[in-house]
Amino acid sequence: MPIDVRPVRADELVGFIDAISTGFLDRPNVQGIADEVVKHWDLSRAWASFEDDRIVGTFRSWAGRLTVPGCRELPAAAVTGVTVLPTHRRHRLLSRMAAAQHAAARERGEVIAMLFASEFPIYGRFGYGPATTSAAWNVQVRTTQFVDGPLVPGRVEIAPASDETVELARDVYEQWRLRQPGEIWRRPITWQDDFGLSADIWGNKWKGFVALHRDDAGTVDGYARYHAEDKWADRQPQMKLVVDDLHGLTDDAELALWRFLFSVDLVATIRAERRSLAERLPWLLTNQRAALPDDVGDGLWVKLLDVPAALEARQYERSGSLVLDVIDRDGADATGAPIERRVRVALDVSPDGARAVATDRSPDLTVHAGAVGAAYLGGTRLARAALYGGYDEHRPGALGQADELFASRDAPWCSSYF
Numbered sequence: 001m002p003i004d005v006r007p008v009r010a011d012e013l014v015g016f017i018d019a020i021s022t023g024f025l026d027r028p029n030v031q032g033i034a035d036e037v038v039k040h041w042d043l044s045r046a047w048a049s050f051e052d053d054r055i056v057g058t059f060r061s062w063a064g065r066l067t068v069p070g071c072r073e074l075p076a077a078a079v080t081g082v083t084v085l086p087t088h089r090r091h092r093l094l095s096r097m098a099a100a101q102h103a104a105a106r107e108r109g110e111v112i113a114m115l116f117a118s119e120f121p122i123y124g125r126f127g128y129g130p131a132t133t134s135a136a137w138n139v140q141v142r143t144t145q146f147v148d149g150p151l152v153p154g155r156v157e158i159a160p161a162s163d164e165t166v167e168l169a170r171d172v173y174e175q176w177r178l179r180q181p182g183e184i185w186r187r188p189i190t191w192q193d194d195f196g197l198s199a200d201i202w203g204n205k206w207k208g209f210v211a212l213h214r215d216d217a218g219t220v221d222g223y224a225r226y227h228a229e230d231k232w233a234d235r236q237p238q239m240k241l242v243v244d245d246l247h248g249l250t251d252d253a254e255l256a257l258w259r260f261l262f263s264v265d266l267v268a269t270i271r272a273e274r275r276s277l278a279e280r281l282p283w284l285l286t287n288q289r290a291a292l293p294d295d296v297g298d299g300l301w302v303k304l305l306d307v308p309a310a311l312e313a314r315q316y317e318r319s320g321s322l323v324l325d326v327i328d329r330d331g332a333d334a335t336g337a338p339i340e341r342r343v344r345v346a347l348d349v350s351p352d353g354a355r356a357v358a359t360d361r362s363p364d365l366t367v368h369a370g371a372v373g374a375a376y377l378g379g380t381r382l383a384r385a386a387l388y389g390g391y392d393e394h395r396p397g398a399l400g401q402a403d404e405l406f407a408s409r410d411a412p413w414c415s416s417y418f
Contacts, residue, residue, distance in 0.1 A: 327369060
Protein backbone atom coordinates (compact mmCIF):
# COMPACT_ATOMS: atom_id res chain seq x y z
CA MET A 1 0.00 0.00 0.00
CA PRO A 2 1.20 3.57 -0.58
CA ILE A 3 2.80 5.19 2.46
CA ASP A 4 2.57 8.92 3.16
CA VAL A 5 5.27 10.80 5.10
CA ARG A 6 4.09 13.96 6.85
CA PRO A 7 3.91 15.69 10.26
CA VAL A 8 1.36 14.33 12.72
CA ARG A 9 -1.72 16.11 14.05
CA ALA A 10 -2.64 16.34 17.72
CA ASP A 11 -5.36 13.72 17.30
CA GLU A 12 -2.75 11.29 15.94
CA LEU A 13 -0.39 11.45 18.91
CA VAL A 14 -1.66 8.25 20.51
CA GLY A 15 -0.71 6.33 17.36
CA PHE A 16 2.61 8.16 17.20
CA ILE A 17 3.52 7.32 20.81
CA ASP A 18 2.33 3.74 20.34
CA ALA A 19 4.61 3.33 17.31
CA ILE A 20 7.59 4.74 19.23
CA SER A 21 6.96 2.46 22.21
CA THR A 22 6.64 -0.55 19.90
CA GLY A 23 9.93 0.31 18.21
CA PHE A 24 11.72 0.64 21.56
CA LEU A 25 10.05 -2.46 23.05
CA ASP A 26 8.27 -0.53 25.77
CA ARG A 27 4.69 -0.42 26.99
CA PRO A 28 4.08 2.88 28.83
CA ASN A 29 0.83 4.79 29.40
CA VAL A 30 0.41 5.79 25.76
CA GLN A 31 -2.74 7.87 26.23
CA GLY A 32 -1.28 9.67 29.25
CA ILE A 33 1.92 10.47 27.37
CA ALA A 34 -0.01 11.79 24.37
CA ASP A 35 -2.13 14.01 26.62
CA GLU A 36 0.99 15.45 28.24
CA VAL A 37 3.37 15.89 25.30
CA VAL A 38 0.82 17.81 23.23
CA LYS A 39 1.54 20.67 25.65
CA HIS A 40 5.26 20.64 24.88
CA TRP A 41 5.94 19.26 21.41
CA ASP A 42 6.13 21.26 18.20
CA LEU A 43 4.07 18.91 16.04
CA SER A 44 5.49 20.39 12.84
CA ARG A 45 8.69 18.57 13.88
CA ALA A 46 7.01 15.21 14.53
CA TRP A 47 7.12 13.35 11.20
CA ALA A 48 5.51 9.99 10.66
CA SER A 49 4.98 7.37 7.98
CA PHE A 50 1.32 6.54 7.45
CA GLU A 51 -0.12 3.40 5.91
CA ASP A 52 -3.76 4.41 5.58
CA ASP A 53 -4.48 5.78 9.07
CA ARG A 54 -1.88 3.72 10.89
CA ILE A 55 1.50 5.15 11.88
CA VAL A 56 4.28 2.74 10.95
CA GLY A 57 7.32 5.00 11.39
CA THR A 58 8.33 8.03 13.48
CA PHE A 59 11.05 10.71 13.32
CA ARG A 60 10.89 13.73 15.65
CA SER A 61 13.08 16.69 16.56
CA TRP A 62 13.03 19.69 18.83
CA ALA A 63 14.74 23.07 18.57
CA GLY A 64 18.14 22.84 20.20
CA ARG A 65 21.38 24.77 20.43
CA LEU A 66 24.91 23.38 20.31
CA THR A 67 28.12 24.96 21.63
CA VAL A 68 30.93 24.55 19.08
CA PRO A 69 34.71 25.10 19.34
CA GLY A 70 35.29 28.76 20.07
CA CYS A 71 32.18 28.67 22.30
CA ARG A 72 29.78 29.95 19.71
CA GLU A 73 26.21 28.65 19.92
CA LEU A 74 24.51 27.30 16.78
CA PRO A 75 20.83 26.45 16.17
CA ALA A 76 20.38 22.70 15.91
CA ALA A 77 17.68 20.12 15.32
CA ALA A 78 17.79 17.60 18.17
CA VAL A 79 16.57 14.35 16.62
CA THR A 80 14.81 11.72 18.72
CA GLY A 81 12.03 9.14 18.63
CA VAL A 82 13.25 7.49 15.40
CA THR A 83 11.48 4.18 14.79
CA VAL A 84 10.07 1.94 12.07
CA LEU A 85 7.69 -0.89 12.94
CA PRO A 86 9.23 -4.37 12.54
CA THR A 87 6.58 -5.12 9.92
CA HIS A 88 7.74 -2.23 7.72
CA ARG A 89 11.51 -2.46 7.68
CA ARG A 90 13.38 -2.37 4.34
CA HIS A 91 10.78 -0.05 2.81
CA ARG A 92 13.09 3.04 2.92
CA LEU A 93 10.70 4.71 5.37
CA LEU A 94 13.53 5.86 7.62
CA SER A 95 15.31 7.37 4.61
CA ARG A 96 12.17 9.24 3.54
CA MET A 97 11.50 10.60 7.05
CA ALA A 98 15.15 11.63 7.46
CA ALA A 99 15.10 13.55 4.18
CA ALA A 100 11.85 15.30 5.13
CA GLN A 101 13.14 16.20 8.60
CA HIS A 102 16.46 17.50 7.25
CA ALA A 103 14.76 19.60 4.57
CA ALA A 104 12.43 21.14 7.16
CA ALA A 105 15.35 21.87 9.50
CA ARG A 106 17.25 23.66 6.73
CA GLU A 107 14.18 25.77 5.97
CA ARG A 108 14.09 26.78 9.64
CA GLY A 109 17.74 27.88 9.41
CA GLU A 110 19.14 25.15 11.65
CA VAL A 111 22.82 24.63 10.91
CA ILE A 112 23.29 21.33 12.76
CA ALA A 113 21.31 18.14 13.31
CA MET A 114 22.28 16.03 16.32
CA LEU A 115 21.19 12.83 18.03
CA PHE A 116 22.12 9.93 20.27
CA ALA A 117 22.19 6.68 18.30
CA SER A 118 20.45 3.62 19.67
CA GLU A 119 22.33 1.52 17.10
CA PHE A 120 25.68 2.51 15.61
CA PRO A 121 25.25 1.43 11.94
CA ILE A 122 22.10 3.44 11.21
CA TYR A 123 22.97 7.12 11.07
CA GLY A 124 26.28 7.29 9.27
CA ARG A 125 24.46 6.70 6.01
CA PHE A 126 22.43 9.87 6.64
CA GLY A 127 25.46 12.11 7.20
CA TYR A 128 25.79 11.86 10.99
CA GLY A 129 29.04 11.08 12.75
CA PRO A 130 29.94 10.39 16.43
CA ALA A 131 31.40 13.71 17.58
CA THR A 132 31.80 13.20 21.34
CA THR A 133 32.85 10.35 23.61
CA SER A 134 30.96 9.53 26.77
CA ALA A 135 32.00 7.51 29.81
CA ALA A 136 30.78 6.51 33.23
CA TRP A 137 33.24 6.74 36.12
CA ASN A 138 33.12 4.23 38.97
CA VAL A 139 34.93 5.12 42.19
CA GLN A 140 35.59 2.82 45.13
CA VAL A 141 35.42 5.57 47.73
CA ARG A 142 36.74 3.51 50.65
CA THR A 143 40.06 2.82 48.92
CA THR A 144 41.13 6.39 48.23
CA GLN A 145 40.99 9.97 49.42
CA PHE A 146 41.57 13.38 47.92
CA VAL A 147 45.13 14.61 47.53
CA ASP A 148 46.19 17.31 49.94
CA GLY A 149 45.47 20.83 48.79
CA PRO A 150 44.26 24.19 50.00
CA LEU A 151 40.84 24.44 51.54
CA VAL A 152 38.12 25.01 48.97
CA PRO A 153 36.23 28.26 49.61
CA GLY A 154 32.48 28.35 49.97
CA ARG A 155 30.06 25.73 51.25
CA VAL A 156 27.85 22.88 50.07
CA GLU A 157 24.21 22.64 51.09
CA ILE A 158 21.49 20.07 50.39
CA ALA A 159 18.53 21.68 48.66
CA PRO A 160 14.99 20.46 47.97
CA ALA A 161 14.09 19.40 44.45
CA SER A 162 11.92 22.46 43.82
CA ASP A 163 11.30 25.03 41.10
CA GLU A 164 13.62 27.44 42.93
CA THR A 165 16.41 24.88 43.02
CA VAL A 166 15.89 24.11 39.34
CA GLU A 167 16.38 27.79 38.50
CA LEU A 168 19.60 27.94 40.51
CA ALA A 169 20.97 24.80 38.86
CA ARG A 170 19.86 25.90 35.40
CA ASP A 171 21.62 29.25 35.80
CA VAL A 172 24.87 27.42 36.60
CA TYR A 173 24.41 25.03 33.69
CA GLU A 174 23.60 27.80 31.20
CA GLN A 175 26.83 29.60 32.06
CA TRP A 176 28.82 26.37 31.98
CA ARG A 177 27.48 24.98 28.69
CA LEU A 178 28.32 28.14 26.77
CA ARG A 179 31.99 27.51 27.40
CA GLN A 180 31.95 23.75 26.80
CA PRO A 181 32.10 22.65 23.14
CA GLY A 182 29.73 19.76 22.56
CA GLU A 183 27.21 20.78 25.20
CA ILE A 184 23.59 21.61 24.37
CA TRP A 185 20.72 23.72 25.63
CA ARG A 186 18.22 21.83 27.78
CA ARG A 187 14.49 22.39 27.42
CA PRO A 188 12.41 23.55 30.41
CA ILE A 189 10.54 20.22 30.40
CA THR A 190 13.89 18.41 30.65
CA TRP A 191 14.73 20.29 33.82
CA GLN A 192 11.32 19.46 35.29
CA ASP A 193 11.77 15.79 34.40
CA ASP A 194 15.32 15.63 35.72
CA PHE A 195 14.31 17.02 39.12
CA GLY A 196 11.21 14.83 39.42
CA LEU A 197 8.82 17.77 39.15
CA SER A 198 6.84 16.74 36.06
CA ALA A 199 4.01 14.26 35.73
CA ASP A 200 5.16 10.64 35.97
CA ILE A 201 3.87 9.69 32.52
CA TRP A 202 6.84 7.48 31.52
CA GLY A 203 6.91 5.51 34.75
CA ASN A 204 10.51 6.38 35.68
CA LYS A 205 10.15 9.49 37.83
CA TRP A 206 13.44 10.67 39.33
CA LYS A 207 13.72 10.47 43.12
CA GLY A 208 16.95 11.76 44.52
CA PHE A 209 18.88 14.60 46.10
CA VAL A 210 20.38 17.94 45.09
CA ALA A 211 23.50 19.60 46.46
CA LEU A 212 24.38 23.23 45.73
CA HIS A 213 27.76 24.87 46.11
CA ARG A 214 27.87 28.54 47.12
CA ASP A 215 31.00 30.67 46.87
CA ASP A 216 32.19 32.95 49.67
CA ALA A 217 29.71 35.62 48.55
CA GLY A 218 26.81 33.15 48.79
CA THR A 219 26.28 32.82 45.04
CA VAL A 220 25.46 29.35 43.72
CA ASP A 221 28.27 28.33 41.36
CA GLY A 222 27.83 24.56 41.22
CA TYR A 223 25.33 21.77 41.70
CA ALA A 224 25.08 17.99 41.85
CA ARG A 225 21.98 15.86 41.33
CA TYR A 226 22.25 12.29 42.61
CA HIS A 227 20.35 9.24 43.83
CA ALA A 228 21.26 6.04 45.65
CA GLU A 229 20.96 2.33 44.96
CA ASP A 230 20.44 0.26 48.08
CA LYS A 231 22.87 -2.58 48.81
CA TRP A 232 23.95 -4.37 51.97
CA ALA A 233 26.38 -7.27 52.37
CA ASP A 234 27.01 -9.18 55.61
CA ARG A 235 24.98 -6.51 57.43
CA GLN A 236 27.35 -3.83 56.16
CA PRO A 237 26.22 -0.87 53.99
CA GLN A 238 27.52 -1.04 50.43
CA MET A 239 25.38 1.68 48.86
CA LYS A 240 26.01 2.94 45.35
CA LEU A 241 25.62 6.70 44.87
CA VAL A 242 24.74 7.54 41.27
CA VAL A 243 25.69 11.04 40.11
CA ASP A 244 23.09 12.09 37.55
CA ASP A 245 24.52 15.55 36.86
CA LEU A 246 27.39 17.61 38.30
CA HIS A 247 28.71 20.94 37.07
CA GLY A 248 30.69 23.78 38.59
CA LEU A 249 31.63 27.18 37.24
CA THR A 250 35.07 26.88 38.85
CA ASP A 251 37.42 24.02 39.58
CA ASP A 252 36.98 24.77 43.29
CA ALA A 253 33.19 24.44 43.08
CA GLU A 254 33.45 21.13 41.24
CA LEU A 255 36.03 19.80 43.70
CA ALA A 256 33.87 20.80 46.67
CA LEU A 257 30.91 18.91 45.24
CA TRP A 258 33.00 15.78 44.65
CA ARG A 259 34.35 15.98 48.20
CA PHE A 260 30.80 16.25 49.52
CA LEU A 261 29.63 13.20 47.56
CA PHE A 262 32.61 11.17 48.83
CA SER A 263 31.61 12.04 52.39
CA VAL A 264 28.02 10.76 52.17
CA ASP A 265 27.55 8.02 54.75
CA LEU A 266 26.80 4.36 53.84
CA VAL A 267 28.30 4.75 50.35
CA ALA A 268 30.89 2.28 49.02
CA THR A 269 30.76 3.17 45.33
CA ILE A 270 30.10 6.31 43.33
CA ARG A 271 29.04 5.99 39.71
CA ALA A 272 29.02 9.20 37.67
CA GLU A 273 27.30 8.79 34.30
CA ARG A 274 27.59 10.73 31.02
CA ARG A 275 30.95 12.19 32.00
CA SER A 276 33.98 13.03 29.92
CA LEU A 277 36.68 10.43 29.42
CA ALA A 278 39.09 13.29 30.18
CA GLU A 279 37.57 13.71 33.65
CA ARG A 280 39.73 15.54 36.22
CA LEU A 281 38.55 13.38 39.10
CA PRO A 282 41.19 10.59 39.02
CA TRP A 283 43.98 13.16 39.28
CA LEU A 284 42.44 14.53 42.45
CA LEU A 285 42.67 11.16 44.22
CA THR A 286 45.55 9.53 46.06
CA ASN A 287 44.67 6.19 44.40
CA GLN A 288 43.79 6.72 40.77
CA ARG A 289 42.99 3.03 40.35
CA ALA A 290 40.00 3.56 42.60
CA ALA A 291 38.38 5.56 39.76
CA LEU A 292 37.90 3.63 36.54
CA PRO A 293 35.77 4.40 33.46
CA ASP A 294 33.35 2.03 31.79
CA ASP A 295 30.53 2.25 29.25
CA VAL A 296 32.95 4.21 27.08
CA GLY A 297 31.69 4.96 23.60
CA ASP A 298 30.07 7.34 21.17
CA GLY A 299 28.02 10.15 22.64
CA LEU A 300 26.50 12.97 20.61
CA TRP A 301 26.27 12.45 16.82
CA VAL A 302 26.45 15.51 14.56
CA LYS A 303 25.40 16.26 10.98
CA LEU A 304 26.17 19.55 9.24
CA LEU A 305 22.95 20.72 7.59
CA ASP A 306 24.62 23.90 6.30
CA VAL A 307 28.22 22.90 5.67
CA PRO A 308 29.71 26.35 4.88
CA ALA A 309 27.92 28.07 7.78
CA ALA A 310 28.91 25.37 10.27
CA LEU A 311 32.56 25.29 9.18
CA GLU A 312 32.81 29.06 9.32
CA ALA A 313 31.19 29.28 12.77
CA ARG A 314 33.67 27.22 14.76
CA GLN A 315 37.15 28.20 15.90
CA TYR A 316 40.32 26.52 14.64
CA GLU A 317 43.61 26.24 16.49
CA ARG A 318 45.79 26.05 13.36
CA SER A 319 46.01 27.92 10.07
CA GLY A 320 45.45 26.48 6.63
CA SER A 321 43.42 26.45 3.43
CA LEU A 322 41.88 23.66 1.38
CA VAL A 323 38.89 22.88 -0.81
CA LEU A 324 36.67 20.26 0.80
CA ASP A 325 34.16 18.23 -1.21
CA VAL A 326 31.46 16.80 1.10
CA ILE A 327 29.15 14.00 -0.06
CA ASP A 328 25.94 13.87 1.97
CA ARG A 329 23.44 11.07 1.50
CA ASP A 330 20.49 12.90 3.00
CA GLY A 331 17.84 10.17 2.81
CA ALA A 332 15.35 9.30 0.09
CA ASP A 333 12.58 11.06 -1.84
CA ALA A 334 8.91 10.01 -2.00
CA THR A 335 9.73 7.28 -4.52
CA GLY A 336 12.46 5.84 -2.33
CA ALA A 337 15.24 7.09 -4.60
CA PRO A 338 18.38 8.15 -2.65
CA ILE A 339 19.01 11.87 -2.25
CA GLU A 340 22.67 12.82 -2.49
CA ARG A 341 23.78 16.35 -1.72
CA ARG A 342 27.26 17.46 -2.69
CA VAL A 343 28.77 20.60 -1.22
CA ARG A 344 32.19 21.91 -2.22
CA VAL A 345 33.65 24.45 0.19
CA ALA A 346 36.77 26.60 0.07
CA LEU A 347 37.95 26.63 3.68
CA ASP A 348 40.46 29.21 4.91
CA VAL A 349 41.07 29.12 8.66
CA SER A 350 43.33 30.44 11.39
CA PRO A 351 43.04 31.00 15.15
CA ASP A 352 41.79 34.50 14.30
CA GLY A 353 38.77 33.29 12.31
CA ALA A 354 37.49 31.21 9.44
CA ARG A 355 36.02 31.69 6.00
CA ALA A 356 34.05 28.92 4.29
CA VAL A 357 32.34 29.58 0.97
CA ALA A 358 30.82 27.39 -1.73
CA THR A 359 33.12 27.06 -4.71
CA ASP A 360 33.50 25.28 -8.03
CA ARG A 361 37.27 24.96 -7.66
CA SER A 362 38.84 21.52 -7.88
CA PRO A 363 38.72 19.79 -4.50
CA ASP A 364 41.73 18.84 -2.42
CA LEU A 365 39.76 16.21 -0.51
CA THR A 366 36.45 14.41 -1.00
CA VAL A 367 34.93 12.94 2.15
CA HIS A 368 31.53 11.78 3.35
CA ALA A 369 29.38 14.02 5.52
CA GLY A 370 29.43 11.60 8.44
CA ALA A 371 33.20 11.98 8.76
CA VAL A 372 32.93 15.76 8.76
CA GLY A 373 30.16 15.62 11.37
CA ALA A 374 32.26 13.34 13.55
CA ALA A 375 35.31 15.64 13.35
CA TYR A 376 33.40 18.91 13.57
CA LEU A 377 33.65 19.42 17.35
CA GLY A 378 37.37 18.64 17.36
CA GLY A 379 37.34 15.44 19.42
CA THR A 380 37.20 12.81 16.65
CA ARG A 381 40.10 12.72 14.22
CA LEU A 382 38.94 13.25 10.65
CA ALA A 383 41.58 10.84 9.35
CA ARG A 384 40.00 8.06 11.44
CA ALA A 385 36.37 8.99 10.75
CA ALA A 386 37.05 9.10 6.99
CA LEU A 387 37.93 5.42 7.04
CA TYR A 388 34.31 4.51 7.79
CA GLY A 389 32.76 5.97 4.64
CA GLY A 390 35.82 6.33 2.45
CA TYR A 391 37.60 9.37 1.04
CA ASP A 392 39.40 10.56 -2.06
CA GLU A 393 42.57 12.59 -1.64
CA HIS A 394 43.05 14.72 -4.76
CA ARG A 395 46.13 16.49 -3.41
CA PRO A 396 48.76 14.47 -1.53
CA GLY A 397 48.62 15.28 2.17
CA ALA A 398 45.14 16.88 2.04
CA LEU A 399 43.59 14.42 4.50
CA GLY A 400 46.39 14.93 7.00
CA GLN A 401 46.07 18.69 6.68
CA ALA A 402 42.29 18.60 7.18
CA ASP A 403 42.77 16.25 10.13
CA GLU A 404 45.06 18.76 11.83
CA LEU A 405 42.78 21.72 11.09
CA PHE A 406 39.70 20.10 12.62
CA ALA A 407 41.40 18.80 15.76
CA SER A 408 41.06 20.63 19.09
CA ARG A 409 43.30 20.43 22.13
CA ASP A 410 40.38 19.94 24.54
CA ALA A 411 37.89 17.17 23.89
CA PRO A 412 34.23 18.14 23.41
CA TRP A 413 31.76 16.82 25.96
CA CYS A 414 27.99 16.48 26.07
CA SER A 415 26.58 15.63 29.50
CA SER A 416 22.97 15.97 28.31
CA TYR A 417 20.92 13.12 26.92
CA PHE A 418 17.69 13.36 24.93
